Structure formats: structure tokens, C-alpha cells
Amino acid sequence: MMTKTTLKPGQKGTKRLMEKYGERLICVHYRYDKQTSRRYTTVELVEEVSDWETPMTRISQPSEFATSRRVAVRVDYxxxxxRQQVKTCIWRPRQKLWEMKYKNVIVLGLENRLVGEDEVVPE
Structure with missing residues (x-):
């Protein structure tokens, strides 16, 4: 069986199915079977909608291991x-970076200031 045509809701050939399924309709497929010489009209529907956790959500709720690791953060002079808030952390003058635990980065809202490992020069 081969699919010859796939239509989105609103295209010609989907009107009757849109009335039947409404917002649940995702697309309509017209499939053809050469052996039986028949055309099949199939539909894709939304069965259920539920919340799911994106990878970014998981990052925003890090594990205990992730929060205890040390990371580098850039704070300008x-x-x-x-700077006063991060002074309890370790200052790396050669790199001009502050080293702190990731959980402190989250508390201070400095996630956008994290420095990649490729930018950190080993001591």
C-alpha cells in the first residue's frame, strides 16, 4: 500500500472529515492498494493532550550532583x-572568572553568565 496524498485540515478533500473530527484532525492520508485496486482514506487524530517535560525543564531542576559541581561564571568589574554577592566564591584572576557551585549560580540567577569549559584556562 502506498500513500499518494497527504492533506492538512482545511485543504480540498478534508472538509467532511473536519466537520466530523474538528480540532482533533491532524491530517488526512489517501492510500492506494495496487493488488486490490482500492483507495483508503485514513486520518491522524489527536487522542490525548498532556504536559511533558522538555529537556530545558530538566536542566532547570538539576540533580544533587549537578548542583554541587563547580562552574565558572563571568562577572564584569x-x-x-x-561582585559583592559572589565574593564568597573563588576568584580566578588569570581567567577573570569566579568559580562557584552550580546551586549558587541558580540562586543568584547567573545561568546566562556561565563560561564553557573550553574558555577556562587550567590553573
Missing amino acids: WEAEL
């Missing part, structure tokens, strides 16, 4: 208030 003129950001005096933020």
Missing part, C-alpha cells in the same frame, strides 16, 4: 553589587 563595573557590576559592583553582583
